[in-house]
Amino acid sequence: MKKTLIIILVSIAISSCSKKTNMQQMSSLSGQAAQLSNVPVPKFSADSAFSYLVKQVDFGPRAPETPAHKNCLNYLNRKLGEYADTVHLQKFNVPGYNGVMLHLANVVASFNTRAKTRVLLTAHWDSRPRADHQPGGAVDKPIPGADDGASGVAVLLEMARDFKQSPPPIGVDIVLWDGEDYGKEGDLNYYCLGSKYWAATKPFSYYPIFAVNLDMIGQKDLSIPKEGYSVQYAPDIVNLIWKTAAEMGVTQFVDTLGEDIYDDQIPLDNVGLKAVDLIDFNYKYWHTLEDTPDKCSPESLSAVGRVLLEDIYKKIPVPVS
């Protein structure tokens, strides 16, 4: 993820057809010919989620073209295969720096595949190949990526386990992005490689009612402001999530406007999805070798997971058939 230091013109190329589809789906949120589900909200296990964070970090830094990257991909594919109705790898190659060809893969899992009302949940599973912000000077070593990478995936793996035990009333798709954090600072062409590839190849008819991307949501003292682009392009979804958090007393969601962050929500915005980026960018260990599990907490993962489960099971009307 990259804080935008320059004004980035986000081209929202919404075709008239996709816009109509989104609006039709959003109308169900207002309660027309739809009802709220009676399916109980699963109990999110903070400890289980945290174990998924530790497991990823234990592979070593998941930088592209490393054994840890390959091993973690196999693990995520297998784990989601246990929980999801369908899972597949979206493999793609992208030229990297210094003539290196990057062999990347998004992991795509679906739950309640027949449901037409769907939401998309995403996080990046790769970790950064260099510690640009190491105290004392940048270090050309990959970072552990406990918060920056593993935290978002950990929450989604735990939610996937919940979806298996108590199938959600609406359809849920999880995509774990590869190659999010590959780019050198300021070189946006090399960031968000997985989400860009997915957005460019997405089925034309696929328009979930909204998407939520999780990034850097595991640190102790988690405090998530409303990210700038999310407020701009998905204000109603931001309000839905923050209202739910307030009702639940989840204080990690704070009602302030945050910075504009160039993250995996941007490629989704660019193809007309309503995407929210949940991120706490105020992290001392960002892009350092100290981004390790001891800087993170089960409670932070749980705060995010519980709010999203509440929205999915209780806040989105299910169309009456």
Ligand SMILES: [Zn+2]
């Ligand atoms: Zn990062």
